[in-house]
Amino acid sequence: MRGPRQIMRLALPALGVLAAEPLYVLVDTAVVGHLGAVSLAALAVGGTVLAQAVSALTFFSYGTTARTARLHGAGRRVDAVAEGVQSTWLAALGGLLLLIAGLALAGPIARLLAGPGDVSAAAVGWLRIALLGTPFILITMAGNGWMRGVQDTARPLRYVLAGNGISAVLCPLLVYGTDFGLAGSAIANVAAQVISASLFLRALAAERAPVRPQPAVMRAQLAVGRDLILRSLAFQVSHISATAVAAHTSAAAAGAHQIVLQLWMFVALVLDCLAIAAQSLIGAALGAGDARGARELAWRITGYGTVLGVVFSGVFAALAGVLPGVFTSDGSVLAEVPHAWWFFVVMQIMAGTLFALDGIFLGAGDAGFMRNATIISAVLGYLPLTWAALAFSWGLSGIWAGLTLFVLIRLVLAAGRLRSGRWAVTGAVLARDRAHA
Template structure:
């Protein structure tokens, strides 16, 4: 999340701002938007653009005081001075970010590793079956990325906000942390949406598998048609488990607990690896056995997560909130558009590379696998920033919110530079793990500057996403991504066919750079939530 911070917003110490003397009449008497207390209906966020607009939808927010006579001209200019006042300071906040990000990174890596093992088992059946499973898996992953992942991100933010407000109320009342289970509207609404979405995906994918195969270019007389359709139909029955598990993972992330999802995902993937050889070879179920093993593991993950969640949250009775549902649907619509913009841009790069021939396409695929896999580390960091920021922002603790933003930017940039250095020296060895074909290796290694050089920009882009989500700035996240994708796609269509893979890689770099620039513009603005984050201090009690 790159940008230019102001000289009065320097590193860690810059958050200790001197307040002007104020009288009671000058304070705003509102509480942070988003949520009130548990069992109370919550209103969607409404941003305040000036101090006179102090109420929204009858939701009150806590007193705010001006933090300085002159608000910073550009809150991110202090990134130009990264070595001053606590660069990568190992304080309590740094350790809290690390404790959330590391388990999340391992959990994010668990699924791709299990998929590789899955692919290895299917590959021993035959080339046709392997290709068929590849087609069906790509369809299933596309549906999950477009419809399911937005629910995960929204749940994380909403639960973190509601949980922070509950903890604040317990502190004010002097009761301390309650040992009783809580009934959270954000959790109930998320689970209801997850169940509905999962059932709809099962019906659509199972009944429409034949139509989907035709769309994917696999005719009825193709050798791949039978196994591909069988695998997709069986995998569709795991959709409810997948969506519910993602919703519960979002809840645990909102609680800033990324260890529980790690254990659940690890257990499910371990079972999948055990069941694969038994069902595929021992029982002779072939491709169908691979699908069944995956579905069983998905239900195990969902069961473990729901079981652990029931220790903290009341799952029954169900506290369904119509206004909360509207917030989910509205935010989900924005993130759906954002996800589609990313998907279209990435698909376009693959299409242009494929037209260059099998050797360039194979080299490009290796570069993309490394490029995307490395992003798991910064995705986990973005997740940590999102959960912490959502809690501070919902309480109106804007000084702490600024500190979180600044610190995740620092760590993200540091991680990006570190990954860039590692890849500059180790990318050649990494490419050898994918193939022994000398021509493909030459093409892949020619992408060194793209894969390694873009890591700092990638890291900042992913961390910016987490900051958007932490303050529920989903609308801007969507519009900025659509515009970045549009400009990058135009560049790819014009330059890609002329310059080949260098043009494709340049287009991807421009895509990530535009995302960062859009983030710089938004975070340094006085619009939406950033007006209060940069220019107000919340209650210190």
């Protein structure tokens, strides 16, 4: 069964999971925003560094879903859960390495992005605390990955809401009710990650799957992850460049960029709810050998995504004069917001379609195409306009024009790939993965 009811059964809980983290970040932004422009700009720099460092390793979630879904579709649940165990081992190790590297490089990276001064100093303090949560962030990604693959999106919703809900209460208490100030935001962030990861580990233990590390499976997972890491790096370079240009423009521009960027991230992940359903269902269909069913499902989900994107565009157009004021009362920051806002509104229409297509190709394990399309779009769209914005003083308008072109190029390439049908390769395990095992 792959009709609307099955899609919504997977997509709606996934929507909650995807929205929980960016919604928490929006709460965090609103709390910190009332500390002033410097604290908000510091959160923009520190939050971008942490988010981009973690997003480089999204294969713990998306790559695990693709592999697990194929095995689940082929009726091999035990093997599917075993993928989750090995992904969790890799996540724990990767998180520790990321923590060590991040603590050593936090200062130089913050100063590179924001220059010397109050903003970079505050960003370093926030980042060094927040980095303590990185192993738990990656473990949570791995947990989401294998559970989505076996078409269980309800429990991940409860786990993520538990962590982020408690931390959303802690954040204003620690920021305003103690002497922590901005550091209280980072402490609350770590608390969320620890709680969620602990719940995912408990669920994995309840499956009673063998917990011994299996190097052959890990190698195959890393081979899948390679393309997704390169794709993530293209995103990272682009987003970090945008934050750096905004920070070098002014503290107000950096603060405004943080507000609109976090709204963009929030909407992007909400739109991804259909992509999560696509990953699970497309992977299961191809694992069961049903290429025709996978192609029909792909077109259906793409249509749903397009409609959702149009709805979001209308909502944010209507809220243009109201929503930014929720996040800050600083007049200089609010004056900068419109330079990015209308690009943000227009992009929703394209993003609804694009993110649905992303989910289809992720579920099919078509990581090579996704890598190439993202790099091409960054090199031809996002990066040239972003750095031109610095050179020619275009400000946020130039940065967000670059992001819009980035999305448009990716959409054109993804639409062509969908029509070709070359992504619909059947089998419980792809030949590429067997070669690396």
